[in-house]
Each structure stands twice: as C-alpha cells, then as structure tokens.
Amino acid sequence: MTAMIADNLPVLVIIVPLFIGIVLPVFARRLRLVEGMVVLAEALGLVGAGFLAYMVVTRKGADWIYQVGGWPAPWGIELTANSLAVFFLAVVMVVSLPIALFTIGNLRQEVGGNMRTARFYTLFLLLVGSLAGMALTNDLFNTYVLVEVATLSCCGLVSSHGTPRAAEAAFNYLILATLASSLVVSGIGFIYVITGHLNMGFASQGLEQIWQAKPHAVWIAISFVLVGFGLKSAIFPLHIWLPDAHSSAPSPASAVLSGLAVKGYMICLLKFLYVVFGPDLMKEFSVDRILVLAGMTAIICGSVMALPQNNLKRRLAFSTVAQVGYIYLGFGLMDINGLAGALFYLASHAAIKSALFLSAGAMISATGKKKISELAGIGRKMPLTASVFTAASLGLIGIPLFSGFIGKWYLIAGSLDSGDFLPTIIIIAGSVLCAAYLFPVIRVAWFESPQQAEQVNAEQQAEQPDSAAQEGSRGIALQDEEMHSGQQVQQTAVYQNVQENTPPGNQVKDPGTAQKLALILLTAVIFILGIMPGPFIALAKRAAAELLMLR
Amino acid sequence: MRDFILKRIAAVILPFVCVYGFYVIFHGHISPGGSFAGGIIVGLSYIAFSTIYGIEKGRAKIPDKVLTWTESFGTLWYGLMGLVGIFKGVPFLANKLAGVDLGLPGALFSGGIIFYIGLGVGIRVASTMITIFFTLMEDQS
Numbered sequence: 001m002t003a004m005i006a007d008n009l010p011v012l013v014i015i016v017p018l019f020i021g022i023v024l025p026v027f028a029r030r031l032r033l034v035e036g037m038v039v040l041a042e043a044l045g046l047v048g049a050g051f052l053a054y055m056v057v058t059r060k061g062a063d064w065i066y067q068v069g070g071w072p073a074p075w076g077i078e079l080t081a082n083s084l085a086v087f088f089l090a091v092v093m094v095v096s097l098p099i100a101l102f103t104i105g106n107l108r109q110e111v112g113g114n115m116r117t118a119r120f121y122t123l124f125l126l127l128v129g130s131l132a133g134m135a136l137t138n139d140l141f142n143t144y145v146l147v148e149v150a151t152l153s154c155c156g157l158v159s160s161h162g163t164p165r166a167a168e169a170a171f172n173y174l175i176l177a178t179l180a181s182s183l184v185v186s187g188i189g190f191i192y193v194i195t196g197h198l199n200m201g202f203a204s205q206g207l208e209q210i211w212q213a214k215p216h217a218v219w220i221a222i223s224f225v226l227v228g229f230g231l232k233s234a235i236f237p238l239h240i241w242l243p244d245a246h247s248s249a250p251s252p253a254s255a256v257l258s259g260l261a262v263k264g265y266m267i268c269l270l271k272f273l274y275v276v277f278g279p280d281l282m283k284e285f286s287v288d289r290i291l292v293l294a295g296m297t298a299i300i301c302g303s304v305m306a307l308p309q310n311n312l313k314r315r316l317a318f319s320t321v322a323q324v325g326y327i328y329l330g331f332g333l334m335d336i337n338g339l340a341g342a343l344f345y346l347a348s349h350a351a352i353k354s355a356l357f358l359s360a361g362a363m364i365s366a367t368g369k370k371k372i373s374e375l376a377g378i379g380r381k382m383p384l385t386a387s388v389f390t391a392a393s394l395g396l397i398g399i400p401l402f403s404g405f406i407g408k409w410y411l412i413a414g415s416l417d418s419g420d421f422l423p424t425i426i427i428i429a430g431s432v433l434c435a436a437y438l439f440p441v442i443r444v445a446w447f448e449s450p451q452q453a454e455q456v457n458a459e460q461q462a463e464q465p466d467s468a469a470q471e472g473s474r475g476i477a478l479q480d481e482e483m484h485s486g487q488q489v490q491q492t493a494v495y496q497n498v499q500e501n502t503p504p505g506n507q508v509k510d511p512g513t514a515q516k517l518a519l520i521l522l523t524a525v526i527f528i529l530g531i532m533p534g535p536f537i538a539l540a541k542r543a544a545a546e547l548l549m550l551r
Numbered sequence: 552m553r554d555f556i557l558k559r560i561a562a563v564i565l566p567f568v569c570v571y572g573f574y575v576i577f578h579g580h581i582s583p584g585g586s587f588a589g590g591i592i593v594g595l596s597y598i599a600f601s602t603i604y605g606i607e608k609g610r611a612k613i614p615d616k617v618l619t620w621t622e623s624f625g626t627l628w629y630g631l632m633g634l635v636g637i638f639k640g641v642p643f644l645a646n647k648l649a650g651v652d653l654g655l656p657g658a659l660f661s662g663g664i665i666f667y668i669g670l671g672v673g674i675r676v677a678s679t680m681i682t683i684f685f686t687l688m689e690d691q692s
Binding site for chain 2: 008011012015019022025028066068070
C-alpha cells in the first residue's frame with residue numbers, strides 16, 4: 001500500500017485536492033464537514049508534497065518521470081518531479097494550508113450562505129490542485145488546461161463577495177485572462193506546428209534543431225507565450241486587472257490569488273522559456289533583456305503606484321505588482337544565483353503576501369474600516385494581527401532575519417554576477433519604496449495615538465443612528481430599483497448585513513483560534529525561511545542549475 | 552404554454568432523444584460517439600422538456616439536490632476509475648497495462664474502464680448543462 005502510494009505520488013498530489021474539492025457542494029448543509037474536508041485535503045497535499053520533495057532530493061540520477069495512463073512520452077502526458085516542481089509544490093501546499101485554516105468559521109459571513117461557501121471551497125481546492133499540476137506537468141497542452149482551470153477558479157473567487165464591484169472586477173479579469181489564455185494556446189499551437197510535439201522535452205529538441213530555419217515562427221511563439229503569461233501574472237504594463245480583482249475579493253481569496261495563483265503562471269512561463277525554448281534561444285531572441293527590463297519597470301512603477309493608495313487592500317495589491325517585478329528580474333538574469341534568488345523570493349513573497357492579506361482582512365472585518373487612516377491604534381486592540389502584519393511588512397521590505405532579505409540578497413548577487421549594476425540599484429530602490437508604502441501602515445497601527453482614534457470612534461458612534469437610518473432608506477431604495485433581479489438584491493442585502501453587523505470600535509479584538517493559528521503558521525514560515533534558508537536555497541539552486549542546464 | 556401539438560410531439564420524441572444520448576455516451580470509445588456529446592444530448596432532452604412544459608415541471612423532474620449529487624459524483628467517478636489503475640499497480644488511468652482489455656472496434660463492453668469513465672463524464676456533462684440552463688432561467692425570471 002505504501003509503495004503503491006509512493007509510486008503514484010506525483011499524480012495523487014494533484015488529484016486529491018481536485019476531487020475532494022469537487023464533491024464539496026454535496027455537503028453544503030454541514031459546513032463543519034466541508035471545512036474539515038478542505039483542511040484534510042490540504043493536509044494530505046502537504047504531506048504528499050513533503051514526501052515527494054524528500055524523495056526527489058534524495059534521488060540520484062535522472063528526473064522522476066511519471067507517465068499518466070501508462071502511455072510513453074511522445075503520445076502520453078508526462079509528470080516530471082524535478083527540483084523546480086517539488087519546490088513550487090511545497091510552496092503551494094505550505095501557503096495554502098494556513099489560508100484554508102484562516103477561512104474556518106468566518107467565511108460564511110463574508111461570502112453569504114452555505115452553498116456559496118461550499119462553492120468557494122470548491123474553487124479554492126480546484127485552484128490548489130491546478131497549481132500543483134502546473135508545477136509537475138511536462139506537457140504543453142496539459143499546462144494550458146491547468147492554466148484555464150486556475151483562471152476560471154480565480155474569476156469565481158474574485159466574484160465570490162457578490163457585490164457589484166466584485167462582479168465588475170471579476171468580469172474585467174475574466175475578459176483579460178481569456179485573452180491571455182488565447183495567446184498562450186496560440187503560442188502552444190505555434191510550437192506544435194513547428195515541432196510536431198506537445199511534450200516539453202521533445203518540443204525542446206525539435207526547436208533546437210529547427211529554429212534557425214524558421215526564426216520568425218519561433219519568435220511569434222515566444223512572444224505569444226511571454227505576453228500571455230505576462231498578462232496572467234500581472235507584469236507591469238499588463239497589470240491593470242490585478243488591483244481591482246485582488247482588492248475586491250474576500251481576504252482569503254486575495255491571499256491565495258496574490259500569494260499563489262500569480263506565481264503559478266510565473267512557474268509556467270519559467271518552464272516554457274527555460275525548458276521548451278532553452279537558455280540559448282532566450283539569449284538569441286533577447287528574452288532575458290526583456291524580462292529584466294520589464295521587472296525593473298514593474299518594481300519602480302508598482303511601488304510608486306502603491307504609495308498614494310489609502311485603501312489597505314489596494315495598497316497591498318499594487319505591492320504585488322512591484323514584487324512580481326523582482327521575480328521577473330530574477331528570471332531574466334540567466335545566472336544561477338539570480339534564478340535561485342527569484343525562486344526563493346517567489347516562495348517568500350507567497351508566504352509574506354498571504355500573511356499581509358490575511359491580517360489586513362482580519363483587521364478590516366473586525367473594524368469594518370478599509371482605509372489605512374482609519375486603522376489608528378489597531379495595534380493595541382488586535383496585538384497579534386498587527387504583529388503579524390508588521391513582521392510580514394518587514395519581510396517584504398527585506399530586513400535581515402526575514403525571508404525577503406535572503407531572496408533579495410541572492411537577486412543582488414545574481415545581478416552583480418551578470419555584470420549589470422542597474423538591476424542592483426533598482427532592487428535596493430525598490431526596497432526603499434516598499435518601506436515607504438508599508439511603514440506608514442505600521443506607524444498608524446502602532447504609534448498613532450489610540451485616544452485620538454477613540455475620539456474619532458466616539459464621534460462616529462454619535463453620528464451612527466443618523467447614518468444607519470440613511471443606510472436603511474438607501475437599502476430600501478436599492479431594493480425597489482433592483483426588484484427585477486431578485487438574487488442580486490438578496491446578495492446586496494447579505495453584504496449590507498455583514499457591514500452593519502460588524503462590532504463597534506470598542507469590541508475590536510483578535511480573530512478566533514483557527515485564524516490566529518493560520519497567522520502564526522505563516523509568520524513561522526517567514527521566520528524559518530529567513531533564519532534557516534539553507535536547505536531551501538539549496539533546493540532552489542538545484543532547480544536553477546537544472547533549468548540553466550548546468551548539471 | 553398551451554400548445555397541444557408541441558406538447559404531444561415532445562412527449563413522443565424526448566424519451567427517444569434521451570435514450571439516444573445514452574447510446575452516444577456508451578459508444579464513445581470504440582465506435583462513433585462520445586461521452587461529452589452524448590451528455591449534451593441527454594441534458595438537451597431535459598432542457599427541451601422544461602422549456603415546453605414549464606420550468607416548474609422541469610425542476611420537479613430533477614431537483615437541485617440530485618443535480619448537485621450527479622454533478623459532483625460524476626466527476627468523482629472518473630477519479631475513482633482512474634484509481635483502478637493505481638490499485639492494479641500501474642499508473643493512474645492506465646487501462647491495458649492494468650490487465651483490462653483495450654477493446655475491439657464495435658464491441659461495446661470490451662473497452663475496460665473507458666466505458667465506465669465515459670458514463671461518469673456523460674452524466675456530469677448532462678447535469679452541468681441542466682444546471683447552467685436553470686441558473687440562466689432563474690436570472691431571467
């Protein structure tokens with residue numbers, strides 16, 4: 001039995017979340033059972049990923065290739081468990097388990113209704129399963145299918161609030177993501193036409209032999225893949241959907257979207273560029289320079305755009321745009337340190353941004369306030385949440401002892417190795433800008449005088465009856481207006497209830513046990529990655545060496 | 552919906568449409584057909600029924616709960632059939648390697664697990680089509 005599971009681990013890690021996720025709507029009446037099943041799926045995935053990583057790290061010789069259905073390579077679908085795959089798989093499982101824990105018990109009031117909650121979990125587990133698949137698959141078309149599954153799940157997660165704003169953001173995202181998908185599938189089509197293979201290894205061999213005869217076709221394929229995955233992973237000029245989508249989703253969804261979904265597309269791009277096209281072809285078509293340039297632009301522009309945002313979740317979303325830039329920059333450096341740094345930064349940003357979004361979500365749902373300026377003195381009332389937010393912010397800025405520092409260190413080492421000094425300056429400037437947009441939040445949360453905040457709260461409470469009456473009348477007006485779409489009215493009403501039921505300022509306290517556990521776990525990940533990065537950076541370096549073919 | 556002719560003709564034709572859909576589902580692997588196409592035909596027969604006889608009657612024929620169950624477990628069925636390969640000691644979804652026959656052209660039950668996988672896919676597609684239809688009708692009314 002154990003041997004049976006161990007032999008089939010690459011496929012089990014993918015299908016366990018997928019199939020557990022799919023049966024969840026059946027049990028929607030018993031929400032406890034649904035939550036238990038989600039945590040079980042995540043735990044099984046984590047154990048599987050850990051065991052798979054152990055087996056791959058201790059394995060000697062060639063990659064572990066799993067043939068789905070028993071069909072050999074040019075025809076069948078292959079799953080490759082190499083260092084890159086297990087690295088990303090571990091990131092996905094380690095980060096998504098705390099997010100799943102965070103949703104226990106408090107998702108229903110945010111999403112509204114048992115069935116909607118169960119469907120949210122279905123989408124969540126589909127996303128996790130497809131991300132695991134993206135890490136492992138070695139087949140071009142299979143990658144596209146998994147990208148589609150992930151994209152549709154993301155759209156569902158963004159719209160799960162049910163408010164008009166969320167629906168608008170989800171629709172925007174759906175249109176742009178579909179455009180990106182069609183670009184990706186056209187790119188895959190070009191590769192298939194040129195080489196006649198959909199397996200990454202065979203396609204790579206074919207391209208190596210034939211690209212000089214058909215450089216333009218290869219060029220078109222590369223640009224389609226680059227723009228398609230660039231749009232999906234929100235690299236700077238193509239990021240316009242991200243701030244709306246990530247700030248209007250429920251906070252666990254924002255965490256998984258910003259922390260993991262975007263990274264999955266980046267891993268796909270990495271596999272396309274390094275495994276299919278190969279480092280030589282990338283240099284020939286100067287894809288590496290494009291990546292570095294795009295990354296540097298994203299770091300500066302994303303950070304500058306984050307500065308004026310007063311909505312906390314929007315500021316974090318723009319920060320994601322900037323952090324995506326670091327990873328692209330590392331991808332483009334074509335250097336073992338730079339690439340390992342990018343992979344490590346990817347892992348660290350996944351944990352940090354999830355922690356930031358979850359703690360921000362906890363603060364917002366406890367106080368009902370979305371603006372940064374309204375969160376004054378929150379550190380006294382929600383010490384744990386604010387501490388997690390502070391620790392994650394310091395990690396994102398890149399203070400030593402936190403995981404962001406190690407990633408940035410290796411990125412700087414890589415950019416110095418590659419001989420360009422501009423990326424180094426940009427990375428440091430990006431850290432300074434990151435401090436500039438995150439320190440004000442920390443200052444407001446801890447050092448803004450709580451008395452002043454209480455005064456403001458008292459004033460607001462005095463005003464509240466008036467405003468509540470207004471809200472009520474507006475709600476009725478809204479209902480009259482939208483009588484023709486019954487469901488929407490219901491959802492709007494649910495949302496308003498959620499906002500009205502939030503406790504007033506003096507009852508604000510830390511969230512429940514499961515939420516605390518989730519936040520502590522993510523903080524522990526940030527600290528462990530920052531204090532003992534040894535094994536993780538070694539795995540990242542191994543993955544980078546495999547990608548650069550420096551075995 | 553007072554159209555007598557339409558209702559009578561539908562009453563005669565729709566059972567055959569539904570059976571034909573299952574025929575297409577079952578013949579997906581070794582003869583012309585396909586479980587996705589067949590599932591759509593099955594779903595279509597119910598959609599036609601509920602457009603002709605009214606949504607309430609259509610909903611009464613297949614309650615939401617049944618739809619949720621078939622939708623979820625049709626897909627789970629696929630996964631369980633895939634696990635057959637693993638229990639036989641070969642990769643996921645393997646058919647011939649698992650000692651199950653690969654199938655003869657034209658012989659319906661000779662395809663090993665593919666037959667059962669097709670059944671799961673067909674049921675899932677049919678119930679998804681019906682769910683989409685009901686959801687759209689709900690939004691309209």
